[in-house]
Amino acid sequence: MASLKTIALDAMGGDHGPEVVVPGAALSLDRQPALRFIFFGQQSRIEAVLQQYPALAIKSRVVHTDLVIAMDEKPSQALRHGKGSSMWLPLEAVKAGDADAAVSAGNTGALMAIAKLVLRPMAGIERPAIAALWPTIKSECIMLDAGANIGASADQLAVYALMGAAMARAVFHIERPLVGLLNVGTEEMKGNEDVKGAHVLLKSADALPLTYKGFIEGDQIGQGIVDVIVTEGFAGNIALKTAEGTARQIGTYLKAAMTSSFASKLGALLASGGFRVLKEKMDPRRVNGGTFLGLNGIAVKSHGGADAFGFASAVDLAYDMADSGLIARLSADISDFHDRPSVAGAGGIPPQSSAGSALGKA
CATH class of the missing domain: 3.40.718.10 (Isopropylmalate Dehydrogenase)
Structure with missing residues (x-):
């Protein structure tokens, strides 16, 4: 039997935000019923899409934040101003043990910089x-x-x-x-x-x-x-x-x-x-x-233009x-x-x- 795992999602990342992230999570839940999700981002926008997927909604919770890191934002700027953003918070959830992995379709450079700061490289890396x-x-x-x-x-x-x-x-x-x-x-x-x-x-x-x-x-x-x-x-x-x-x-x-x-x-x-x-x-x-x-936690970067599949x-x-x-x-x-x-x-x-x-x- 598959073990229960919680995935923290940057709901605002990528070119489409919750309109792709939420349906994508629903598709993955169909394949892995043991999944649970935490969505980070603008609550009203996330819940507007989430209500279309009742099975997913039961196994999810939403953490609100208005702060979003832009796709063209420099990593140095993201490190200075990104704390509390929809990209930063999923990584914090992994560090705290509230989630088993984080997924974002956001800015690659910013995600790597924040992940390295929050999760830290393993010893020897x-x-x-x-x-x-x-x-x-x-x-x-x-x-x-x-x-x-x-x-x-x-x-x-x-x-x-x-x-x-x-x-x-x-x-x-x-x-x-x-x-x-x-x-x-x-x-x-x-x-x-x-x-x-x-x-x-x-x-x-x-x-x-x-x-x-x-x-x-x-x-x-x-x-x-x-x-x-x-x-x-x-x-x-x-x-x-x-x-x-x-x-x-x-x-x-x-x-x-x-x-x-x-x-x-x-x-x-x-x-x-x-x-x-x-x-x-x-x-x-x-x-x-x-x-x-090479980090003390799992962080996955989705292509910014990816669809739900x-x-x-x-x-x-x-x-x-x-x-x-x-x-x-x-x-x-x-x-x-x-x-x-x-x-x-x-x-x-x-x-x-x-x-x-x-x-x-x-």
């Missing part, structure tokens, strides 16, 4: 990473970092591997996830020094709770040959945005080709079942939700991670990794002055 689900030919994989930090040391990349593996155990229920390092080639002499250093660390560290598969290239991301792909935030974000744009481009090409003549329209009609399956597989809403890994996917992800005991398991993995002779002998985790934070540039 200086820079949390954004982990994103990625559709593959086989099923799905996890990529991190998807944009939280620009650059990463060898030690950071090795820790990202542990964080991604912990998430894969939670979401995919794989005890020893396959992990690959994104690189410009699969040969050991290729890549920058940080990537090559992480390769050595992951190969040499004993008894890690993962199976390290070595380097993978960009054209292998969608092949599903690994469960976790590790990279730094600059390359990860570009790869993610490139894939999203390519998917839209292919969709545009297909639509144009299938409507270019009577024969092609007839062919499209006959192949409509196959196109429907293709559309479902390429639907980014199914994998909506980026997770801030997409937001429900982010809530589902938050539930899976909370239900799996992710935080405790990851904390133990990180502690074990830092205690290993191969890491301790190298001086542990050095000051991370060479890797910049994307938040500081937002």
Whole structure:
């Protein structure tokens, strides 16, 4: 039987606010009846939508706040003026133990900055990473970092591997996830020094709770040959945005080709079942939700423009991670990794002055 979990929601975040957040929560509740919700935001607006979903209303409560962080607000401004906002309060609820996870479709930079301040990074982690689900030919994989930090040391990349593996155990229920390092080639002499250093660390560290598969290239991301792909935030974000744009481009090409003549329209009609399956597989809403890994609590970022279906996917992800005991398991993995002779002998985790934070540039 599924355990009862409470999800704290930023009801005002994203492009649509409660008009998407509330229906999204209702969809997730249909799939996970053990869920409970706390909505943070403008009470009258939330309750106007919530009354359309009686089953959800019974399992929810609303906490009013008029303060909302704008989608274009700088992280530094959000930290100074955002306390008590619909974004800040869900994270406070997680910290206080009133909620098991927080979900917001709001400003990514602001959410990361506030989450880092409120929930604090785990011991041994200086820079949390954004982990994103990625559709593959086989099923799905996890990529991190998807944009939280620009650059990463060898030690950071090795820790990202542990964080991604912990998430894969939670979401995919794989005890020893396959992990690959994104690189410009699969040969050991290729890549920058940080990537090559992480390769050595992951190969040499004993008894890690993962199976390290070595380097993978960009054209292998969608092949599903690994469960976790590790990279730094600059390359990860570009790869993610490139894939999203390519998917839209292919969709545009297909639509144009299938409507270019009577024969092609007839062919499209006959192949409509196959196109429907293709559309479902390429639907980014199914994998909506980026997770801030490395914090003492679960925070999930939904795409700001997501509809109810997409937001429900982010809530589902938050539930899976909370239900799996992710935080405790990851904390133990990180502690074990830092205690290993191969890491301790190298001086542990050095000051991370060479890797910049994307938040500081937002």
